[in-house]
Amino acid sequence: MRVVTEAGHELRLAAHLGRRGRTRFIRGRFASAGAEAPPLTFALKRLRSGDLLVVVCNRPAPAALNAYRKRWAIECLFGDAKTRGLNLEDTRLTCPRKLDLLMGLVALAIAWTARCAITHIWPSAPRRGPHGYFSKSWFRTGFDNLRRLLRTDPLKAVQEWHRIPSRAPQNPRVV
Structure with a gap:
């Protein structure tokens, strides 16, 4: 250009x-x-x-x-909710009330997944592959960990749910 x-x-x-x-x-x-x-x-x-x-x-x-x-953070969130995990685009819902409920459930699932990722990885970051990018995204790491916990130890998965803060931090920072 x-x-x-x-x-x-x-x-x-x-x-x-x-x-x-x-x-x-x-x-x-x-x-x-x-x-x-x-x-x-x-x-x-x-x-x-x-x-x-x-x-x-x-x-x-x-x-x-x-x-x-x-904007890029929002695009990544949409990708996680759609093609990389929750397959939101596969729904055939058209009723606004049902769509509202589905969007609420997706938001809760993403929050739960983020909490599982933080617990699983913290305090280090995900490993990087030879190409320099993360070998697994934060979402994929948390999603895989949450699915594993729900299959093997559901009580521990619920403990992760209880660690989600009930309100947003006072000074949130986007990284």
């Missing part, structure tokens, strides 16, 4: 970013959009894997990266 900066320089996005771990913010427009296109903010970050993360928006760049981070 080529970008024309506010100073009028046309460069490839990757040319704006040097070494790994560095973040840059550029104000400009896509080269193919023409001179009359409104300026955009480009947030560029080189990931540990060497890939280039580009977030483009019409808002200030630090806010764009924070919004993308939250």
